[in-house]
Amino acid sequence: MFDWKKFFNIRIDSAPADELRDRIESDSTVTGANLVILIAAILIACVGLNMDSTAVIIGAMLISPLMGGLVAVSYGMATYNLHFLKRSMVKLSFQIVFSLLTAAIYFALTPITIPTAEMAARTSPTIWDVLIALCGGIAGAVGNTRTVKTNVIPGVAIATALMPPLCTAGYGIAMRSVPYFTGALYLFFINAFFITLSGYFIFKLLDVPMSETISPAHLRFQRHILLLLGIVITIPSIYMAGTTVRESIRTSQIESFINQDMDLHAANVISYQLKDGTLFVDVLGARLDEETMENLQKKLNDYGSLSKVRLEVVQSPASSLNKEQVQDLISSRLKQATTQAGGKSYKELAEEYYGSYNRETSTISLLKSLNKEAPALFPAIKEIKGGTVYGKDKDDTWAPAAFEVTVTVTSQLSPSDAEKLKNWIASQTELPVSLTIQMETSPSSYFGNGINWNGN
Template sequence: MKKNLNQDNITPTEDASGSKEEVKKDFKGLVGSTKVFLRELLDIRTNTDQEATKEAIVADIPFRGHTSWILICSIFIASIGLNANSTAVVIGAMLISPLMGPILGLGMSLAINDVDTLRRSLKNFAIMVVLSVLTAYFFFAVFPIRDESSELLARTAPDIRDVLIAFFGGLALVIARAKKGTIASVIFGVAIATALMPPLCTVGFGLAIGNMDYALGALYLFTINTIFIALATFLIIKLLRFPMVRYANSKKRRLIARVASVIAVLVMVPAGYTFVKALNASGFSNQAHQFISQKIVPYQFSDGGRFMDNFTDINYNNGIDPYIELVFMGDETIPENVIATWERQKNEEFPKLRNTELHIIQGGKNEQVDQLRYVNELYESQKSQLMGKDDKIAFLEAELTRLKKSAARQIPFGDISAEAKANYENLIALEYGNALRTDFNNVDTLSVFQVKWAPGLGAGRISEENKRLLQWLKIRLKDSTVQLRQ
C-alpha cells in the first residue's frame, strides 16, 4: 500500500512562516498584557477626586484660631523634645503639626494658575514660619537648660538625603491627598519623614543662643523641605491634569499664567541648584571617608602613635577651600614622604578631593605647650559627646597627663643657652633634646644636652668644664636627671 507523501500539502517553508507569525502574536499579546498590568498597577488618574483634593488643600491653608494654637503647642512640644534629645516627643509633635497646608497650597496654585490661592498660601506660609520661629525662640530664651543635643545638631547640616526625603515625601503626600478616600496614615508618615517642624525649632534655638550658623543651617534645611514638597505637589497636579483656573478677562488670564510660570521656574531653579549642591557635598564626603579608611587608617606606627579617627574634621564648605583635618597623637611624627604620598593619592585616586587641603595635626610637630592646649580644648569640646564612652575618655585623660608631664619638662632654651655662653667662654655649641629611658618596668623622659668646646682645650680641662656645666644645669633647671653628652 502506497503512502500519500503530500497528505497535508504543506511545504517546510510555509510551516516555518506560520511558526514565526504565532511567535509574533504571542509576543504582542505578552507586551499588551504587561502594559495593561502596569497601567492598572501605577495609574493614579482613574481613582482621583480632583474637586475634593482641591477643596481639602485649600481648607488646610489658613492659620487662624484653632490652627494657630495647635501650631504653637506643637512647636513647644517639639522644642522640649529637641532640648531633651527625645525622638519620640519630636515625632509626636510632628504628628499634630499643621505645617504642611500652605506648602501644598503653593504647589497646587502654581500648577493650576490660581492666583488667589497662591496669595493666601504665601501669606499663611509667612505667618507659619514667623509664628514657629518666635515660639521656639521664646522657649529656648526662657528655658534654663539649653544643651546642644544631637537631635538639634542633626538639623543644622542638610545633605542629599534630606532633598530626596522631601521630594518623595511630597509625592507620597499629594498622591494620598488625591485618592478618593484620603489615606490618613500616609499623611501622618510624610509629616514625620519630611520633618518641617524640627528645623524651625532649631532656627529659634540658634537665635536664642546667638549662634547664627545653627540658625542658618536649620533654615536652609527647612527651605529644602519646603521647595521640594511644593515641587512634588506641582508635578503631581500637572500629571493628574487638574483643570486650570479660568479668568473672564483674557489679558488677566495670560498675565496670571505668565506669573505662575515664572514663579514655578523660580522654585525649580533653586530646587535644582540645591540638589546639585547637596549631591556634590555628598560625593565629597563619601570620597573623603574612603580616602581616610583606605589610606590613613592602615598606616602603621612603630612607636606609640595613634590616629584619632573620632576627631577627623571633613569640611566641604560649599566647594570653597574644602579641607580634611586629621589628628594624630603620640610621640612619633609622620614622615614628610608619607604625607606627600597621601597628597598624591588624594589627588590621583579621589577626583572630588583634588582641591582639598590636607591638614595634619600631630603631636611631634607642635610645641609641647601648644599640643597640651590643643588636647585640652579637644577634650572639653568633645566631652559631652564622649559620655558613656569610657575607653575614649580614659585615653584622652592619659594623653593629657602625658603631655602635662612633657610640658613641665620644657625649658626656656634661648635663655639657658645665653646664660651658658656668658658663664663658659670656651663653649661654642649647645644642643638640647628629650630622650626616653626604660628599665623595662617604667619609662622616663630625660633632658639631654650636648656640648662642643673650643678646640685646643685639654682632656682634663674639658672634663672639668663638663662637670661644672652639668652641675649648673641641674641647679638652673631644678632637674637632677639632666644628662650631658659631648
C-alpha cells in the first residue's frame, strides 16, 4: 500500500537543528556583506522602478537579503527563543527602515519623479498577494531547511517581491504621496507577515526543538494573536481583490463592446474612456444618426457590468486628422479586420475600410472647389453644401446613390441657370446630383425657394 505520509514527508532530508539555526542566524545578519548587498538591492530596485524596467526589478528581488530576516523571525517564533526572536525583529526592522530611507533619498534626488506602471502595480495588493506570500513562504522555508540548499530561494525571492514594495513606499515618502506610501507598505507587510507565518508552520512540522518550556496558555495566546493578525491583514486585500475583479470584467466588456458592437464601416473608433459612469468614445468618419446611437446605447447596457453606463460619442470628421494620423488609423483598422475576416486579402480589406474615409475627403475637396469657382459663374451663389447619399443597390448592399447639394443664393436663379448649375456640379462628380436652392434671407424648410419659376 502506498505510504502518502512518506510521499509528502519534508523531514527526510532536512538539515540538523544546530546547522539549521546557524544557517538562519547567518542569513539574518545585517552588517558586513549583507548590508552592502541590501544597499545594492535597494538602488537596483529604485532604478528599475524609476525606469519602469521589469528585468532590473527582478534583479533586485534576487539579491535582496530581506528573506533571511523573515525566516529568522519565523524560526524564533517556532522555537520560542525570545532572545533570538527579539534580535531577529530588531534586525528586520533596521532593514525595513534603512530601505525606506535609502529609497526616499534616491527618489528625492532623481530628476525623474513621474510614477511608473511598475510603481502603480505595487500600490493595490489583493488576496492573490496573500496566496503568493503563503506559498512562497512555504517553499522558502522548505528550501532553506534542506541538508543541501536548493534553487528554491531565488524563485521565492522573485515571487514574493519584498524589495520593490519597500522602495515604492520610499517613493511615496519622497513625493509626499500617501496612496503610494500606504499601498506599497501594505503590500510589503502582506508578504512579510504571510511568509513569516508559513515559515512558522513549516518549522513546527519539522519539530524544531523549543529553547524553553512554554505553558499551554501562552501557546493559545500566540495562536490567537497570529490568527487575529492574519484576519486584519487579509480583509482589506479581499476587498481590493473584489474591486480588481469587477474592474477587469468591466474593462473586458468595454473592449468587447468597442470591438464588436461599434465595428462600424463608415466610422472608426479612435479612443475611449470610462469616467464617472459615462463611456466616452471618440469616433472618426461619417456621423452617426440618432437611431444608431440609441441602438449602441441599448447594446452597451446589455453587458452586465455596464447596465448603468451612459454612452457619449464624440464625433469628428475625417478631415480633422492629418495624413499620417489617418494612415495609422487605417493600418490599425486593417490589422484588426485581418484577424476577424477569415483570410480576406489586403486589397479587399482596403476597399472595405478605406472607402468611407476616401469618399469623405473627396467630398470635402469637391465642396471647396465648388465654393471657390461657383461665385464667378453664378454671382448670386453665397454657399454650397453637400454630401453623399447612400442607398441599396441591385445587390441589396448599401452604396453611394447620389450627391445631394444645397445651394444658398442672395437672389433667385432662373430655371435655366439652375439647370446649368446642376449640370456643372454633375460634371465634377460621378454620382447623380440632387439639387436644392435656398434663399439666404428666407430659406424654406421643405423645398428650395431659390428658383424664380415665373421667369422674373
